[in-house]
Amino acid sequence: MPFLYHRVPKKVHGKTLYPLNTLKHKFPKAYEKEKEKYVEREEILGRKISILNCLWNDVLHLSPIHPLKIKKELMKAGFKPKTRKWFKINVNKLDLKKTIIFLNKYGPRTIKQEFDKKNFIKYDVKKLSQYEDIPKETKEYYSKRFKEGKGPLLRFYAAPHVFYKGNLDVGDVEIIEV
Numbered sequence: 001m002p003f004l005y006h007r008v009p010k011k012v013h014g015k016t017l018y019p020l021n022t023l024k025h026k027f028p029k030a031y032e033k034e035k036e037k038y039v040e041r042e043e044i045l046g047r048k049i050s051i052l053n054c055l056w057n058d059v060l061h062l063s064p065i066h067p068l069k070i071k072k073e074l075m076k077a078g079f080k081p082k083t084r085k086w087f088k089i090n091v092n093k094l095d096l097k098k099t100i101i102f103l104n105k106y107g108p109r110t111i112k113q114e115f116d117k118k119n120f121i122k123y124d125v126k127k128l129s130q131y132e133d134i135p136k137e138t139k140e141y142y143s144k145r146f147k148e149g150k151g152p153l154l155r156f157y158a159a160p161h162v163f164y165k166g167n168l169d170v171g172d173v174e175i176i177e178v
Contacts, residue, residue, distance in 0.1 A: 004062040008085035011147035015171030059163040067178040075141035098165040099123035131160040
């Protein structure tokens, strides 16, 4: 069975994962810390995801790619990534009406104000295995950033994501270290 992954925040508030906009109101300090992921790409925070009738920061970003694959690819590029904790989420845990697959075909610098609907497909557990590998563009991005002497801003650059609109109970979710 495929799983979805989300990095465990350094400071978890209870047993729930919250999208950025919810954090802003419930836990402002945590919001400020998590918002740091968007340095040099703040404009994406206001992007609309019309298919879910929300904004980019109203969804949780989950990865169908196992974090060990990401870590190995970063190491191939020359980085020395730290071991991190990840939630390993059962794919059947998600409410289908709140979930969509974001293909991430256009890197964050070229995305229009509202995402192109062709960049999304219906969430289908049976098709998730198609998105478990790291795209060539992601690997090239890692190499480029290493050659420039910069860390990767985006570990999931050009890689598909699963967007989940709303909060997610992770009280019973396995945590792995990679």
